[in-house]
Amino acid sequence: MTPAKLAATVLSAARSVFETRGLDTSALPEATTVERPRNPEHGDYASTLALQLGKKASVAPRELAAALAEELGRQPGVKSVEIAGPGFLNIRLDAAAAGVLARDIVLAGAAYGHTDTLAGERINLEFVSANPTGPVHIGGVRWAAVGDALSRLLRAAGATVGTEYYFNDAGSQIDRFAKSLYASAKGEPAPEDGYGGEYIAEIATAVVAEAPDVLKLGEPEALETFRRVGVELMFAEIKQSLTEFGVRFDTYFNEKDLHNRGELQEALDRLREQGHIFEADGATWLRTTDFGDDKDRVLRKSDGDWTYFAADCAYYLDKRKRGFDRVVIMLGADHHGYIGRMKAMAACFGDDPAKNLEILIGQLVNLVRDGEPVRMSKRAGTVVTLEDFVDALGVDASRYALARYSSDSPINLDIARWTRANNDNPVYYVQYVAARTFNVGVQAAEIGMARGDAADFRPELLSHEKENELLKTLGEYPAVVARSAALREPHHVARYLEEVAGAYHRFYDKCRVKPQGDDPITEVNIARLWLNDATRTVIANGLGLLGVSAPERM
Template sequence: MTPDDLSLALYNIVLPLSEAARAGSSDEIAREDITLERPKNRDHGDWASNLAMKFGKKLGVNPRELATSVVAALGEIEGVAGAEVAGPGFINIRLDAAAAGALAQTIVEAGSTYGQGSSLDGETINLEFVSANPTGPLHIGHTRWAALGDSLGRVLRAAGAKVANEYYINDAGNQMDNFGASILAAIRGQETPENGYPGAYITELGVAVLAAHPEITELDDQAALDLAREAGYQLQLGEIRESLARFNVHFDVWFSERTLHAEGENGAPSAIDASIDRLREQGHVYDKDDAIWVRTTDFGDDKDRVIRRGNGVFTYFAADAAYYLNKGDRGFQHKIYLLGADHHGYVHRLKAVAGAAGDNPERDIEVLIGQLVSINGARLSKRAGNIIELNDLQAWLGTDALRYSLARYPADSPISLDPDLLKKRTNDNPVFYVQYAHARTCAVARNAAESGVDRSTFAPELLVHESESALLGALQEFPRIVAQAATLREPHRVARYIEEVASLYHRWYDACRVLPFGDEAVGDLHRTRLWLNDATGTVLRNGLDLLGVSAPERM
C-alpha cells in the first residue's frame, strides 16, 4: 500500500461526512487536503494523519470523536494492520507487513519513473540561470547557480512541469565593446585599455582570433575591433558551453540579448521598441523630461524606472521588459530567475516588469537569490587572475562532488565547502556515502546472481524485521519528497532524503541477509529481500540523477 493508496482510503472515509456536513455549501474537503506524515517515533506506526484536527470544526464533529470514527473505518481497509487515536485527535496507522512490503516490487517495476508525479502537471516554466556575460570564464558563483538551477529543472520535470532551461547571453552593450578592445590590444601587443578585461585568457583569445583571422592585422581600427569582438565572443561562448556540458548542465535555450535590439522583418520595430508600446497599452508607461518611464512603483518598486533616456538610448530595464514579454510570447506561463547574491535589486524590478506587462507578480514570476559559496584552499585562476574558475574546480574536486555538495544546501544559504572532505572516500563525505550505498546495492545484486538468488518469488509478508520496516517507510516517501522539492524550489531536500535512505540501507544490510549463509538453501525470504535491495538501489539512483550526479555500480 502506497501513501497515495492510504490517503485515498482516508478521503473515501471522510467524504460522506464532508458531503453531509456541507449540506449544499461549496465548502468541502478535497482529495489533496488529506496528507500523511511519517511518525518520528516508529513505535507510533507507519503513518500519521491530523485530518480529524484539521477538519473536525468544518465537519461539525469533535476532533477526537472524528478520529475514533476514522480509526474504526480503517479497520476494514485491506492492508491496514491497526490504527489508534493519539492525543486530541491524531491518527496513527500501522500497515501489515505484506501491504508495506509490496512497495518494493512497485519501485523495481517502475524503475527510473519511480518518484515522478503529477503535482505540477500543466505548468509551463521558463527557468533561467547562470546567464554569465560571455566576456570571461565561468567562476565559482556560476558553478553554484549551475548546479542548483539544473537540479531544480530536473525536480520540476519530475513533478510533471514542462520546463525549459534557459541561458540569457548578455551579448550587447559596452561590456562587449570593452571585451573586443581587450582582445585587439592583446593581438597588437598593447596594454589592456581602460575598463578592459585583464587576464591570460584574453591573451589566449587574442592568439586564437589571430590564428583564425590573420587579416585582422590589416584592417582599420573599427573593422579590427568588430572582428575581435565577434570572434572572441564566439570562442568564449563556446568555452562556456563546453564547461557547462562537462558539468552535466544542459540548456534548452541560449537566448541572445542582441535579438531584442535587432530590427524585425520588413522594417518592423525591435522587440525593445515593441515592448514599450505593449507596456503603454497596459497603462503603466508615461513620458517625462524627454524620457519614457514605467510606473513600477505601482508594483512595489522603490522608484519608477526609465526605459528610454532622453537621448534615445535604452536602459537595461528596457531589455529586461522585452525579454520578459518574449518569454510569455513563447508560451511560458511561469518564469523563474535564479540570480546571484549581488542581484537583490533585481527582485522588485523584475516583479514590476511582470505587473506592468499585465501578469500577476505574485504568481507568474519568481526570483530566487543564491548566496555566496567559498571553498577552502581554492586558488585563483591562473588564466583569469581574479576569479576561481569552474574548470579548475571541476578538475580539482570532480563533477559529482561539486554538484552534490552545491545542491545539498538551500539557495539562500551561504556555504563554505571543505575540499579535503569532498575528496575523502569515507562515510564522512556525503556524496561518497550515498554513492557507496548505491554501489553496495549493485554488489549485492551481482553476488545474489552468483549465489542463485533471483526475484522469481516475492513474498512481502516476510519483510518483518524492524530495519526493513524503517527502510520501506523511507522508500515510500520519495514521490512526496520530489513533489515537495519542486513546489518549494528546494532540490536540496532530495539530497538530504537520499542520505537518510543510504543510512537506513546500511543498517538493513548489516541486519538482514540477502544471500544464504553457508549451506543454507535459497528461500523466499532471500528472494524477497533482493527485491527490497534493488528497490533501494532504484531510489538512490533516481535521487542522484535528480541532482545530476552519477550512480556508480562499483566503488
C-alpha cells in the same frame, strides 16, 4: 502501500464516516497527507485529519478520531489504528501492505517518484546566463548545478520546462572585453577597467589565428573583429564547459535578436497600450512605482539608446509570447534589488507577478582548502571558475555539493571533505549505496538467486524492523520530489538520499540478502533482493535528478 495511497485511504475513510453520520462532506479537503512519527513506537504513519475536521464538523476531534480509527481498521493493509492526544491517529500497516512497495518501485523503475503535481504548467527556467567576457565563475557554477537539478525536478513533477541561457553580447562589458583582447594581442597591458587573466591572452591569440590581418586594421575595425570573434570563441568555451558539467540548455537566447527583430519597440508599444509609459527629460520611462518599485525606470534614454531594462522587458515578453505561463529566473546575490523592478514590470504588462514571474536569488559560494578560501584561478586570475571547481572536486561531487544546500544560504565547501573516500563525504556516502546495491545483485546472480516473477513476490516476509524502516523511507520519495519541485529547492532530494543511504546501511547490517555459506536460498532472501533493488532504483532516480551518477562500483 505508499504514503500517498495511505493518505487517500484515510480520506476515503473520513468520507465514509461523514456520510454515515450525516455530516457535511463539503468540509472534507480534496487531499490529505500522512507523516512518519518521530518515534517509530507510535506507529508507521500519523494523521491529523480528525483534528483538522473536528471544528468544521462540529464534532469533538477525539470522537471523530475514534470513528475514523474504526473505519480505517477495516481497510485492507491497515494492521491497527491508535488514537493519541486530542485526536491524532497513529497507523500501523501489516507487513504485506508495507512490503509490496518494494515490488512497485522495482516495476516502476525510472518512473518511480514522478508525479503530476505540476502537470499543465509551462515553465521557462533561465539560469547561469553569464556574460561571455570570461569563463563561468563559482557563482555561475552554483546556478548551473542547482538550475539543472531544478529543471529535472520540475519535469519529474509533470511540468513542461524550457531551460534557457540569455546570451548578452551587447553593452559596455562586451566593449571592455574587446578592448582587453585587442590590448593583449598588441602586447599591451589590459585597460584599467578591462579583463585580466590568462584566458584573455588565449582568446586574443585565437582571434589573431582566425583573422590574421586583424592587427593591420584601423582600431574601430580591429575592435569590432575582436568583439565578434572573441565573443564567439568565449561563448563556445562556456557552452563546452557547461556541457562537460552535464548542463545543456534547450535555448541559447541572443540579446541582439531582441534588437534586430524590433522586440524592444514592441515591448514599449505594449506597455504604452497598458498605460504605464510616460516621457520626461527627453527619455521614455516605465512607471513601475505604481506596482511597488522604489523608482520609475528608463526604457529609452534621451540619446535614443535603449537601456538594459528595456531589453529585460522585451525578453520577458518574448518568453510569454512563446507560451510559457511562468517565467523563472535564477540570479546571484548581487541582483537582489532586481526583484522589485522585474515584478513591477510583469504587472505593467498586465500579468500577475505572483503567478507569472519568479526570481530566485542564490548566495555566495566559497571553495575552501585547509580552512582558507581558494580565491585565485589559474586562468581567470581573480575568481574560481567552473574548470577550477571540477578540477578540485570532480563533476559528481561538485554537482551534489552545490545542490545539497539551500541556494539562499552562503556555503563554504571544503575540498578535503568532498574528495574524501569515506562516509564523511555526503556524495560518497550516497554513491556507495548505489554501488553496494548493484554489487549485491551481481553476487546474487552468481549463486543463481533471482527476483523471479512479481506475482511470486512475498511482501509479508519483509517484517524485520529495519526492513520496515527502509520501506517507509523509500515510500517518501514521490512526496520529496513533489515538495522539492514546488519549493524550487533541490537540496531536499540530496538530504533525503542520505536518509535512504542510512536506512539501507542499517538494513544491510541486520538482514542478510544472500544466504550464508551453503544455506539454501529462501523466499526471505528473494524478498530482500526486491528491497535491495528497490533501494538502488530510488538512489539512482534521486541522483539522476541532481545530475549525479549512480556508480556500479566505487
